[in-house]
Amino acid sequence: MKPKVKSPLIPEVFQIKKLLRSLNLHTVCEEANCPNIGDCFSRKTATFMIMGDVCTRNCPYCNVNHGKPNPLDPNEPENIATAVKKLGLKHVVITSVDRDDLPDGGASHFAEVIKKVRELNPNTTVEVLIPDFKGNLDALKIVVEANPDVINHNIETVKELYRKVRPQGNYERSLNIIKAVKKLNGNIVTKSGFMVGLGETKEQIVQLLIDLKESDCEVVTIGQYLQPSKNHLPVEKYYTEEEFKEFESIGYRIGFKEVFSGILVRSSFHAGEVFEKVKS
Structure with missing residues (x-):
């Protein structure tokens, strides 16, 4: 059965939206129509989406706008750092649209954002949710050398x-990106996530x-795919919480350090709590 969620009309939600607009910032929470936006915004957390709100790719499951992106905003790294400070975040997640139009896929911009966040918020842990950079390991190295605490790259599906x-x-390119992170810096936590409900089998999920796991991924998130609109891929199956619990058990048996599995789970949902568990 399709889960029902509603963004609560509470002051915290409006406050964070006002802050984001004042700094010309975007969040994946808003752009991707995430079902957890009310929960996250009410806790004064958000997943910042850098490099604009227009993606160069057009994945049929995703609600983010696609087309020709605007030039990068040189003030964005400083603005992200300012927002993190004003929100008092202990853990921040930074993702992006795909920017295949840029020579390094936006890796240098990611690195600059990480640098600015650390300068202004030295006690905040930083998680980045990166694209595949079209398999460019030199671009990946730029992000790794900025030394975020977590590098997440979503595999998305089977x-x-x-x-x-x-x-x-x-598929193999995404796995190689995750594996390369650990080769470049073994201290960075590696993470990935995927959706179910698109027509996959249990055997394919396993x-x-x-x-x-064989690609040195340490943390995995599993959530239900929800169709953003009638123009997107349809939902083939709604999984039960019991089935998500089974995936969690399988993940732990395979050897992941943390498995976060549930109907409304998304890769950055409660990311700070997940990171603390991994490091404890």
């Missing part, structure tokens, strides 16, 4: 559905978990 769900992505 191998067999990649052509339908991520036509401009590549194989995906095995592939992630």
Whole structure:
């Protein structure tokens, strides 16, 4: 059964939206129509989306706008750092649209944001949710050398559905990005996430978990795909909380340090709490 969620009309939600607009910032919470926006905004947390709100890719499951992006905002790194400070965040998640139009896919911009956040918020832990940079490991190295605490790259779906769900992505390329992080810096926590409900089988889900673990992924998130609009891929199945608990158990048996699995789980949902568990 489709879960029902509603963004609560409470002061905290309006306050954070006002702050974001004043600094010309975007969040994946808003752009991707995340079902947890009310929960996160009410706790004064958000996943910042850098490099604009227009993606160069057009994945049929995603609600983010696609087309020709605007030039990068040189003030964005400083503005992100300011927002983190004003919100008093202990842990911040920074993601982006895909910017295949840029030579390094935006890796240098990611690094600058990480640098500015650390300068203004030395006690805040930093998690980045990165694109695949079209497999460019030199670009990945730029992000790794900025030394975030967590590097997340979402695999999104099982191998067999990649052509339908991520036509401009590549399953092995995404796995290689995750594996390369650990080779470049073994102290960075590696993380990935995927959706279910797009037509995958249980066996394919298990194989995906095995592939992630073999690629040195330490943390995995699993959530229900929800169709953003009638123009997006339809939901093939709504999983029960019991089934998500089973995926969690399988993930732990395979050897992940943390498995966060549930209907409304998204890769950055309660990311700070998940990170604390991994480091404890």
